[in-house]
Amino acid sequence: MRRSSRILVAAFACVLFGVTACGPTKGIEESVTEPSYDTIALDSWRDFPVTHKPRPLVLVSNLPLRSDEKTTLGSGFELAGPLPAQAPPRATVNLPDGPATLPVVMATEAFTAMTGHTGRPAGPSVKVISATYTTSSFATDRGPVDLPAWRFATETAGTATWPALSPAAFWQLGKLRASGDVSQASVSGDGHVLTARVARPGHWCPGNTPQIEPVVIESPASVAVGLRFTFPQPQQRCVVPADAVGPEESFSLTNPLNERVVLDLGGYPVTVH
Structure with missing residues (x-):
């Protein structure tokens, strides 16, 4: 048979x-x-x-990280307030393969990456009024990792968070x-x-x-x-x-x-x- x-x-x-x-x-x-x-x-x-050291981060979080339903997945982002003008200094982070000191992008760069990632909005854009440099936990292929991040506040009292490390620290950031x-x-x-x-x-x-x-x-x-x-x-x-x-x-x-x-x-x- x-x-x-x-x-x-x-x-x-x-x-x-x-x-x-x-x-x-x-x-x-x-x-x-x-x-x-x-x-x-x-x-x-x-x-x-x-074989690269540090190993590129394989981020599997659904980016950007959103705080609540008001910052809806179907919405794009529109800048409606000033963002910090200076880039933070290089950051030392504990990666899955060990500590590393890596460059950090400005808030404007992170915002541009975030808006490019969300693409054409399916609904009204959410207005971003400010940004704070902080640390947030992101899911990777080797477990959760705390990374520098830009947290964008919206007029709806929600937040959207995007990694602050240079895109060179990641493998296909936002695409996985x-x-x-x-x-x-x-x-x-x-x-x-x-x-x-x-x-x-x-x-x-x-x-x-x-x-x-x-x-x-x-x-x-x-x-x-x-x-x-x-x-x-x-x-x-x-x-x-x-x-x-x-x-x-x-x-x-x-x-x-x-x-x-x-x-x-x-x-x-x-x-x-």
Whole structure:
């Protein structure tokens, strides 16, 4: 009997709608041992400077950090007050790979970056009336990090916070979001075993429960992990209760993780604690 293999690339859309549709899964479908395997998950990370000191920060916070619903995600920003004219001195920060002293941008530069990131507003712009140089916690692929930040006050009494470090300290600042499929990741002391929880449907079509195997794809700059589902027979569509679960999985690495970025099979960074 022919067996059908599929690899989890992103969250199952059917789970979001309360059903599991057991049709073919779109995305990467070949065995990782085959030469034709598509390493799309690693492609955008091949140039990540894994050996640089300090290691570039991989920020996965939803930027800018907003204090409340009044500073809505659909709104842009309009400057309606003066901003500090001077740049703060270089800041010493405790990064995941050790302390470093790094340049800081002016409030005007941070505001320009923030408005460029939010793009064309979906609603009325929020008016920014002032800015304060402060420290804020940001989520990274190596856990939360306290960084210098510019906190912009709005006329609605809310705030929007943007990192104050030079963009050179980050990898693709504002363009990344954390994986929705792989979570609670940790690495062993020798760096060779990654443990994480991977989202997957908790129910399958009757008589077609797959064999589930961990998948690891390694490159010099990153490691992608996920699950491969091997079904005993060609998949047919069916409707069963959706139940996304994430049991703990272990992934064996050929080389120690060190400063490489961990990704899901869709290329989204995973936070490793």
